[in-house]
Amino acid sequence: MGTPSTPSLSPLPSGGERFKRGALAGLLAGILASLIMLLLSLTIGSTSLPEALGSSIAQTLPLPIFSYLHDLLGVDAKRYLFAIILIGQCLVFALFGGLCNLFVDRLKFGQWRDEQGDLSYSTGLTLSGILWLFSGLIFLPLTGSGVFGSQLPTGVSSTMASLALTGIAFGLIFILIHNWLVWRSLRLNNAAGDSETAAMLAEKQAQRRSLIRNGLVVLGLGTFGVAAWRFIVSSSGLGSGSSAADPQLQGTLIQNYQAKISPPPVPEYGTLSTVKGLTPEVTANTNFYTVSKNFVSDPTVNGQTWKLTVDGQITQPFTMTYNEIAAMPMHSQTETMMCISNEVGGNYMSNAKWDGIALKDLLQRAGSIKPGATKVVLYAADGYSDSIHLSKALEPTTMVALRMNGVTLPNNHGYPARLLVPGIYGMKHVKWIERIEVVNTDYQGYWQQNGWSDPAPIKMTSRIDTPANGAQISANQPTYIAGIAFASNKGISQVDVSMDSGQHWQKALLKKPLSDLTWVLWEVPWQPKAGSHQIVVRAIDLQGNVQSPLSAAPLPNGSSGYHTIKVTAN
Structure with missing residues (x-):
């Protein structure tokens, strides 16, 4: 060989x-x-x-x-x-x-x-x-x-x-x-x-x-x-996350717009039908939206060695371990969270039950707050940071959460601890918190340095979940239009739906929300005639404020406008 x-x-x-x-x-x-x-x-x-x-x-x-x-x-x-x-x-x-x-x-x-x-x-x-x-x-x-x-x-x-x-x-x-x-x-x-x-x-x-x-x-x-x-x-027609961008429709909506109703409508609560395609009232942890500054990987924090430091313009700075914080008296609150980059009709909005400690209780543990303090800064394990005003930090619903929907906070939602701040967009709900600092400066966080809003109050929004945009439905057959509405910590008093491009409106039936901090589910029975239909939805909060029909992109203050879809009945 x-x-x-x-x-x-x-x-x-x-x-x-x-x-x-x-x-x-x-x-x-x-x-x-x-x-x-x-x-x-x-x-x-x-x-x-x-x-x-x-x-x-x-x-x-x-x-x-x-x-x-x-x-x-x-x-x-x-x-x-x-x-x-x-x-x-x-x-x-x-x-x-x-x-x-x-x-x-x-x-x-x-x-x-x-x-x-x-x-x-x-x-x-x-x-x-x-x-x-x-x-x-x-x-x-x-x-x-x-x-x-x-x-x-x-x-x-x-x-x-x-x-x-x-x-x-x-x-x-x-x-x-x-x-x-x-x-x-x-x-x-x-x-x-x-x-x-x-x-x-x-x-x-x-x-x-x-x-x-x-x-x-x-x-x-x-x-x-x-x-x-x-x-x-994004440039053609009305998609699932479209606002009323058609000039004629926009003109009609603005012409008939009334910014506030006084006295505010009384909510009409009832039992909703089982409508296929309607968003679940509580979002499963695996389906809850996630957004972070990180391109590839979020931090993995070891809860056994993790510590939370509270310092700054306070008289008694301290550090606590996870077990020490978990041993403090906790309370529960069901809260809906929405990302500031959410488009009209978008899916970057979810609802969950949270368990944790009021941020004001942690600040009180740190002694008295020094004169001149204006903000509280939250620092995360991934280098992210953001701030909220001191008055917001002292509200009883502002929470350092440790649990989500009955289980330990998942890693991608901020384990060991994250902030919840009802009333403002999700970028302020800092995850993977390592340090809380009381400051006397106008601290600007990661996204504020990119031009996003610092106060970031949530704009009232409503969404049509079903039927889907562009759907073919049966003419002259009973069906439902259903979706969600959210006004942050102001609550929803009424949802109106138009099946004729904003010419006439019909009140929707509301499901009583799980708390004053959550979205509401709504539905309207409908028997469509044959032809094309443009469906529009708007909401009114408990103070009588009517959702704005003016279309705005998410940057820098969050999107606005009425969610609008087109369907065809055959």
Whole structure:
């Protein structure tokens, strides 16, 4: 039996060929290294370079550009940004790989490449070290994260370790792929005498290159296409989250608008029918909406070592463990929460029962509040922060919650502790709280620095859950129009529904809410005639204030307008 032949030596390829080979190996190794980085971020909360850059970009974007992107892409804007940054990171890895392979032969110290053209593993480790230093000393400081992430919640040690692990993985994988490409090229050259084999190998090589190139093109076009599709959908007609944007309808609604009814309507409560498609009164924890500043992973906090510090403009600062706080007298409240970025008719609104301690009780434990104090700042484990006015902090319904719907607060909802502040949007309901500070300054939080409202009072809203926008329904058959209405801590007294584009209104039957802080479920029986129908809904709070028909985008004060859908009865 013969022994496998070793490909014969060939002249070192040209600089352009070396760069392409190194770039291809760098790209493939970079994709795998990026996946490792994301896996570490998701599992142990380590530093993610794309997330650091994404957060930096989000905070430094001028408000007009931020507003345009939010209107264009909605709450998914940060996902698109993260995808673009991730692709960019892989291309940077490709650049490093190409430059490494191009210049390694010009370095005279050490054995970097053998006679076959293979790169040594010491080359990969050296490249890892260069990337590690570049990330820690140049890239992260440029994003405002500090040297080796000194300004990040993960800290310097964790950042150095995770970057080192990612860098070593990239270096070793890069060498493996590069050397495989070298030997593959040598085998191709040795087969040059066999024209059929050479042609076959050349064709396969071209196919693989084409596949990689086309894959990157498809990925880029796919990202652009999703963004364009979202733009087209948001710009055409009335979607499930549309306000009354039709000029004629808008004019009718504004012309007949009465801002306040005095005396306020008396709520008409009753038992609702079982209407398919109507939102459950209490939202399951797994279905409760989640929004955070984080692009990939939220923090995972160890409740056994976690401590809550209360300090600032108070006379007796203190620190408590989770067990100490959990032993304090708790109360329950059912409260609906809504994100400030929620569109008219949107789904970023949920309702749950919460258990916790009134924030005023924690502040009273800290002694007296010093004169001049104006705000309370909440600091989170992920570096997020926001503030509420002191008067709001002292309201009995402002709570530090430890439980949600009868179970320990889930991690993605802020375990071990989160804030609940009825009356204002969800960005103020800080999750993963680590510190509460009473201040005498006008502290501006993470989203306020991006141009969002600081007072952030919730605007009254109502939504049609069923039928769905664009639905085909049976003509002359009994059915129901149903949905929810929410006026934060002001309560709902009446919901009106119009089936003829705002010309006439019909009162809906309300289900008595679980508390003064929750949404209400409503329904209207309907027997539609054949044809197209435009359905509009509006709400009135317990003080007689009527929901505004004026359409407004979420940025900076929250969306407004009447949710409107179109259905066809056949």
